[in-house]
Amino acid sequence: MSLSDHLRYLRAQQGGTNTFMVAQAIGLEKPTAVNLAEKQYRPILDEELVARLAEYYGRSLEEFRWHNARPRKYLTFYIARALKSKELVTLTLRSGRQLRGRAEWWDFGSVGLRDENGRLLVIQRHAVIDWPGAATEWQDV
């Protein structure tokens, strides 16, 4: 799960907080930076913003950095490579459950994975928290 997905998830858990309120709470005049941070497909480069958001949500900076090292673009690279090489894909979900199978397609919101039982699982990309080589083996796609 990318930090952007994690941020949207944490804000949704608060129930009703909008990005304007988050921006004000972390001392920003406008919500632009928070809006962008929640929708980024690449890592958030502003370390200070990451630290402020971690503090706001009561989470550790290490946790936020861990998520920031696993953005959506890197997952795209992993899936696109697996699609080409037909290699087996292992995706770890937020719940800790691991799903394995062969990727059949991917789009911006989900991944179509054929599991060993022959079922096509439509896995939400925001639910994928980790995958092999997540933070190390990647190229921008």
Next chain:
Amino acid sequence: MSNNLWELRKQRNLTVKQLAAKSGIPAKSIYAYEAGEQVKMADMDKLAKALFVNKTAIKFQSDPITKTQPEPPPKPAKPTPVLKPQVAEPKERPSQPATEGQLNHLHTLTQKLGLDDTAVFLRINQPLDELAFQEARFWIKTFESELRTAEGQRPPDTRRLRAFLPEGVDEFEANYLLARQQAGDEVTFTLLDGTTFNGRVLGFGSYNITIRQADGSETTIQKLSLAYYHVAATEEKP
């Protein structure tokens, strides 16, 4: 072998004004160079780059333009109203290389247009990575426009409509859900916390999916709370 400046310009179908814009040299100087004035060394570099040629390919002193291909003289400047302030000419800017972002965007655009490296080279007369900032801007605009035209020519039902937030339903998922909805398949939805729902897809929006469960109740599942889903039956319909 070196050529007259005006010859090279005409071979590339450029007007003096266009060459001035590409090179950053005032049109007045280009007219003077084409008329036979010696080209300054600093301008020679700019001209060579703008015309995609080696510096040695341009004559330092061009021969006068032949009468068979007359160059229209510059239009006389319109009389300026006395009280109107004169607008200053834009300052020359040094040509900067294209940014990494521009080059990435250009690579993506050319890929979407189905152009390989050779095709791109033939279009822009130089390797993509060697473009200057202004040239990259020009080609981004051109390729974006071509892509829009190509997209516009696709049938409306195959046109891609992307949701605003990353968790939104995108092309493949929309097709999959639509197929399940039309087939009336029973689908099992698993949420992030492990909770499961079984039901038939009644409809879906960008950020939610509404299902009818076996007891007749309707449930709307927010995409952000969803982990994955699959057809409940073992035999999946195509």
